Amino acid sequence: MPSVRKAKKKEDVGGQGAKEETNWNNLPNELKHACVKEMTIETRWKLRQTSHSERTLVDSVRLYAVDIRLSNNFLTLTRNATTLMIHFKFHRSKYIPFLVYLFTVLELKTLDPLKVKTKSLWNLIYERLPHEEEIPKAKEVLPIPSGIILPRFTKNDMQKIKIQRWLRDVRHQVFGSDPENWYHLFEKIADWQNFPPVVGAEIIVYDSEIKAKMLRTFLKDLLGKFL
């Protein structure tokens, strides 16, 4: 009788030879890897906290991103159509392990050809890409530039993107304090077309050769000033 024999060394998929319950733990590493690849950054981060074996797994999966911008108060990470914004104005030190993880697994697809080297000590590790307009680092609230721009977020996407906290911070400057207006603003956000460039932020190009320890020192230095 013709048959599809065991081409790969695997257990049966269900049936008589299979274990009672097939679950995540029975999956071979390559399939777990494929699942983690589909997870969002937040989910990966949470899964990483469950056990050492999951941490090893999550750390072995690269994270593709188009662009990352780290400023003194927040980080934006653009992956395909979505942009994640993490605001770490408060409890900065709590974000250091997360940022170390992020930079360690990151695979950037930055296309900006204008890399200008400065005499910074961190040139050994990073290349800084200065923007046209610089704002002082100590400035806590970033203005939204004219000609407002956001991706085509749906209401559900808004849940995923940590933009609310940032908008809450700028609402008094830009939109006034009326809560009604504020509610309508969220409605409008779905129709905005592009994402606001983070004025004064730097693009940090991660060098895969860097050791996690050096990265941790750098981030502590960058964020620690504002603790």
Place this chain on the structure above:
Amino acid sequence: MSVENAPVVDVDEAAIPVEKKMYYRFESNDKKEFRVSELAIQQSETLNRLVEAMGYTSEDVENKPAIAIENIDGKTLKLVFQWCEHHKGEAIPVDDGSVPKIVEIPEFDAKLMDIDNGLLFKLIWAADYLNIVQLLNVSCKKVANMAQGKTPAQLRRVYLLPSDEEDEAAKRAAQEAQDPRAREVEEEFEERKRQGGNSFF
């Protein structure tokens, strides 16, 4: 010659050979039989190669025994073939090493995968075994979505993840099962270490 002046030829439609659709027969490891169209089989690289190599004719398909898929049960195989039939003729995604594409779960797939976790993991395994790229993509996406918005404690429950201690205990048990003397050697080593010996040997 203009189109109007072209001679009209009566065609006997019954005389034109109509290519019959071929349906292959497969059997799961719990002896359930499935009939799957040739086009649907193309979604699976493994099965497609197999049927190509066998070179069955329509008669062979009917007369010879069903092709046994020894590693997959009937429940899982039913889902796999339902998926293949629905997506037959669609292009198979190719991994070109560039930026990974965003995987979206179509409505049909979402309904198909509205199953318990055990079956979902079996489906992933089957998709990988049969090399059905897109089914593997959507099922992995579904597993990833299951974790969306969950805390680490909730994730442990969803994926039935063992804690570090349970992991260690399982590893030890597996090691002992493999080599019953390992524990004795380990205990002897610990004992010697307590006694201050530098070397085990």
